[in-house]
Amino acid sequence: MELIQLQNTDSLYKDALDLRYELFFREPDLPREVLFDDLEKNSLHFAIKERNSLYAYGRLSEESPGVFKISQMVVRPDMQGQGLGTRILAKLTHTACENGAQVIYLNARLHAVTMYQKLGFKTSGESYVAGRTGVPHIKMIRCV
Structure with missing residues (x-):
């Protein structure tokens, strides 16, 4: 399996959008446009693929100088538990550091907190329910 950077014109990018929508936004019945938030266009997009199949995806956004946000990480359900999320997270973190992240x-x-902790992220504050999806989350931070 290969870890690659996607352009928003790639067919695998379109597959990533479909997977993100299916796993994050379909159940709460949100419109597909929710995928195209303020960060989407100016973010870096990474995926793990084999042949022409997308298995995992993550997005990295520089919100302000030295401050980077990782979001929209997703692994295809039939590929979960194989370390693909950890691979994507490591790539996103490494890329942020290469680009001056502080x-x-x-x-x-909440079910993914342990994976993030393994790569140096620490919880910050209390858990909360995401307004759009109704799913419990917690903010996690890693200082470089």
């Missing part, structure tokens, strides 16, 4: 943060679903 702080990297994300909003983790």
Whole structure:
């Protein structure tokens, strides 16, 4: 399996959008446009693929100088538990550091906190329910 950077014109990017929508936004019946938030266009997009199949995806956004946000991390359900999320997270974190990150943060679903902790993220504050999806999350931060 290969870890690659996607352009928003790639067919695998479109597959990533479909997977993100299916796993994050379909159940709460949100419109597909929710995928295209303020960060989407100016973010870096990474995926793990084999042949022409997308298995995992993550997005990295520089919100302000030295402050990076990881978001929209997703692994295809039939590929979960194989370390793909950890591979994507490591790539996103490494890329942020290469680009001058001082702080990297994300909003983790509670079941994924342990994976993020393994790569140096620490919880910050209390858990909360995401307004759009109704799913419990907690902010996690890693200082570089």
